[in-house]
Amino acid sequence: MHYHHRPHEGLRHPVLPKVALFPNEMWAALVCVCGYVPVPLSRSDYLELLPVRWQAITEHGIRLHHRTYDHDLLGPHRGQDSGVAARGGKWEVHTNPHDVRQIWVRLPGLGLTEIPWIHRDHAHQPFNDRTWQYLQTITARHQDHDRYEADLAEALDQLMRRAHAGQATAQEQYLLARHATARTPPPVPGDEGEVRVQERDTASTETEEDSLDGLDQDVEDLAGDNEALGGLAAPVVGYGLYDAQEEADKW
Numbered sequence: 001m002h003y004h005h006r007p008h009e010g011l012r013h014p015v016l017p018k019v020a021l022f023p024n025e026m027w028a029a030l031v032c033v034c035g036y037v038p039v040p041l042s043r044s045d046y047l048e049l050l051p052v053r054w055q056a057i058t059e060h061g062i063r064l065h066h067r068t069y070d071h072d073l074l075g076p077h078r079g080q081d082s083g084v085a086a087r088g089g090k091w092e093v094h095t096n097p098h099d100v101r102q103i104w105v106r107l108p109g110l111g112l113t114e115i116p117w118i119h120r121d122h123a124h125q126p127f128n129d130r131t132w133q134y135l136q137t138i139t140a141r142h143q144d145h146d147r148y149e150a151d152l153a154e155a156l157d158q159l160m161r162r163a164h165a166g167q168a169t170a171q172e173q174y175l176l177a178r179h180a181t182a183r184t185p186p187p188v189p190g191d192e193g194e195v196r197v198q199e200r201d202t203a204s205t206e207t208e209e210d211s212l213d214g215l216d217q218d219v220e221d222l223a224g225d226n227e228a229l230g231g232l233a234a235p236v237v238g239y240g241l242y243d244a245q246e247e248a249d250k251w
Contacts, residue, residue: 047094047104047112054090062093062103062115065129066136066149069103069115077107099126119153124160131175135159 007020013029021029041049055062057077061070081089092106101120104112117123135155142148162168163176 044112050094050096050104053093053095054084054087055093056090057105061118062091062105064093064095064100064103065132066145066152067100067132068118068149070118071115073107073110073113074105074115098128100128100132101126119149119156122153122157124157124164125176127156127160127176131156131159134172134175 004023007022009020011021011023011026013019013021013026053064055064057074057080059078061068061074063069077091082091084090084092094104094106094112096102100117101123102114102116105115107113132152135152139148139151139155142151159168159172160176163173168176
């Protein structure tokens with residue numbers, strides 16, 4: 001914000017040799033002359049650009065918003081310090097806000113490693129935290145976190161089945177339609193630091209740090225969305241991760 005918008009004595013244009021240019025001004029001048037070559041980002045690049053949060057790895061995995069993410073690859077790191085002192089020893093976790101069926105954790109020697117939600121079999125398509133919050137309004141809450149998560153997963157399964165059969169309410173159709181196109185990029189052979197993993201059914205204890213990423217929205221807003229639509233479900237295209245290979249095929 002500051003560096004690129006202040007003059008630098010070393011940035012001079014032949015036409016204006018006495019004027020010290022901003023880095024942004026110099027870039028604009030040069031790109032007009034030389035152009036640029038667009039280089040598609042790899043799957044690894046897009047995973048790196050996903051929102052980041054910092055979480056502990058407990059004996060049961062990683063807990064986010066009443067969802068448990070776990071896999072055998074987390075075994076050696078359960079209850080361990082990540083070594084990142086600035087984050088209190090917590091682990092770097094990347095999340096896709098449009099598809100919460102999995103997360104990516106940076107593990108030593110493996111890089112960003114995909115860790116699935118233990119109930120991912122219940123999710124027949126991508127869903128986001130807004131849909132998850134709605135499920136919490138229609139599901140009885142239990143003190144037993146494992147039972148409550150299982151009930152939420154079952155409610156998600158039933159919601160998607162109702163939507164597929166055309167029996168979902170307008171609000172439910174709207175929630176699912178918003179992210180119907182969200183997707184996770186396919187694994188690319190040879191990508192370094194990426195390990196695709198499969199589901200493991202387990203349980204977890206809850207941590208109450210689920211709003212740190214700023215992606216949460218109040219459950220009360222859900223009703224407001226429906227009112228704004230006049231009670232009708234309006235399909236809204238979600239934002240999936242960019243697939244560089246797919247884009248290259250088009251060209």
